[in-house]
Amino acid sequence: MAIPIVMPRLGDFMTEGIVTKFTKASGDNVSQGEVIAEIETEKVNYDLEATNSGVFHPVVHQGATVLVDDVMGYLLEEGETPPEPEEEPIKSWTAENTSQNVDSRRPKTSNTKGAAIPSTPGARKxxxxxxxxxxxxxxxxxRGRVVESDVRSIAEEPSPSKPSLPPGLPRPISEIPLEGMRKTIAGHMKNSLANTAQLSY
Incomplete structure (x- = not known):
């Protein structure tokens, strides 16, 4: 029987943890009490030990943020396959409706690429x-034919391009989201700055 490996709750206010490293590879035999993963939370780093013996099968990657009590992997018996995920993907309303949006300039016709489009020889050329x-x-x-002026109007439309920065300005930098202890420290510093008087007389 597959034994789930879940993210442990290591504090009263802990909601998630980061799997910084798996010390065992998928398919390795694990004994009870062996360290199988290193977990980082807002306050501590924790070595996660196997509660049973079995074949290690992770279902998340290293560096993943996992909610408390969510499954990170399984301990399987020899020859056993991991259970299928129970959750079904949620259909995205945006994706479903976006696929129905078409370019307003495109004619509503049953023609597809490769089909004959009513057009003049000059337009086709x-x-x-x-x-x-x-x-x-x-x-x-x-009669709904494509003429040369229609082709030219499409060709003359400006193509979208990335705006260039004026000379002398610094290049944009990439932002790296805070995680674990650094996120907690940054939150405390922000609260201190917001709730404490910065000037006194």
Missing amino acids: LAAKLGIDLVDILPTGP
Whole structure:
């Protein structure tokens, strides 16, 4: 029977911990009492020991932040397979609806790439030269045909580009999120700055 390895609660106010290192590789045989992972919390570093013997099978990667009582892995018997996750992925409303949004300039037609698009010979020749697909062009010609001016209007549209910084300004720096003890220390420093008078007379 698979024995779950969960994130232990190491303090009254602990909500999560970071798996800084697994001391055993997936598939290693583990004895009861052996250290299998190193855990970092807001206040302490902790060596997590195996509560039973078995084959080690982690389900999170090193450096992952795991909530208290959430499963980090399993201790399996020889030849046993780990249980399937019980949680089902939540359907994203944004992703579902975004897929239904289309470019307003694209005509609503059943044509797809490779199908014949009503167009003039000059428009087809110009589109092929510029590498533009006729499906992406809103036709304005007679009877819904794509004409050369339609192709040129697409080609002349400015392409989005990253704004360049004026000379002399420093380059943007990357931000690294705080974790573990550093996050706690930063929170205490912020509270001290906000709740303590900075000037006195």
